[in-house]
Amino acid sequence: DSGVTQTPKHLITATGQRVTLRCSPRSGDLSVYWYQQSLDQGLQFLIQYYNGEERAKGNILERFSAQQFPDLHSELNLSSLELGDSALYFCASSVGGTSGRRGEQFFGPGTRLTVL
Amino acid sequence: QKEVEQDPGPLSVPEGAIVSLNCTYSNSAFQYFMWYRQYSRKGPELLMYTYSSGNKEDGRFTAQVDKSSKYISLFIRDSQPSDSATYLCAGTGFQKLVFGTGTRLLVSP
Numbered sequence: 001d002s003g004v005t006q007t008p009k010h011l012i013t014a015t016g017q018r019v020t021l022r023c024s025p026r027s028g029d030l031s032v033y034w035y036q037q038s039l040d041q042g043l044q045f046l047i048q049y050y051n052g053e054e055r056a057k058g059n060i061l062e063r064f065s066a067q068q069f070p071d072l073h074s075e076l077n078l079s080s081l082e083l084g085d086s087a088l089y090f091c092a093s094s095v096g097g098t099s100g101r102r103g104e105q106f107f108g109p110g111t112r113l114t115v116l
Numbered sequence: 117q118k119e120v121e122q123d124p125g126p127l128s129v130p131e132g133a134i135v136s137l138n139c140t141y142s143n144s145a146f147q148y149f150m151w152y153r154q155y156s157r158k159g160p161e162l163l164m165y166t167y168s169s170g171n172k173e174d175g176r177f178t179a180q181v182d183k184s185s186k187y188i189s190l191f192i193r194d195s196q197p198s199d200s201a202t203y204l205c206a207g208t209g210f211q212k213l214v215f216g217t218g219t220r221l222l223v224s225p
Contacts, residue, residue, distance in 0.1 A: 002159065033213075042217040043160070043204065056212050090159055103148060105213060107159035 003027065004108035006091050012114045018079040021111045025072055025093030031055065032074040033094070033105060034066055038087040049074055081115045088112050119143050120207055122216030131225050135192040137203050139216050142186065145209030149181050151190045152204040154218065160204055164190065195223045 045058035
């Protein structure tokens with residue numbers, strides 16, 4: 001158990017809908033990262049927050065947004081869902097604000113999103 | 117060209133074998149390297165975290181980084197069926213962590 005929690009475990013929804021994924025980092029970690037993992041794309045970095053502020057952006061679509069709250073939990077919002085958004089979404093956390101020293105990232109169990 | 121390349125496998129070995137998993141990367145700015153193990157449909161689990169070139173050992177696992185050739189390796193000694201999983205390498209240069217696509221390892225009893 002990494003100490004990172006994610007809810008829900010599974011989510012099934014229809015195209016065009018909006019969903020919210022939730023992540024709680026390990027105790028003491030200030031950074032939260034979101035990743036998407038699909039069979040053909042591997043693990044893709046979406047976005048990073050550090051202590052409530054956006055720190056880095058990856059291949060995140062405009063239909064997706066995230067935020068980190070004062071208690072350091074984070075939410076990833078996915079809207080106007082398409083079939084291609086079906087994937088595993090992982091949250092990771094680290095102590096530090098950047099990858100590097102204290103940048104080891106610990107992953108949660110993931111949310112499996114199925115868009116029908 | 118992907119920043120981190122990894123042979124997808126599968127790599128099949130008998131129990132007790134020494135396993136060598138490898139990655140190459142193209143970004144010279146990478147300073148930190150990680151190996152993750154991922155069981156089917158589970159979150160990646162951090163195995164090794166190394167800085168710059170050199171070796172790091174932890175139990176049956178040894179991580180090796182050669183920055184001159186941009187080559188990352190993970191060795192698993194006395195492999196066990198429970199080691200059967202997908203192994204992901206990753207590199208970073210103080211920005212985002214970039215992952216390889218993973219190598220699937222199968223250890224047969």
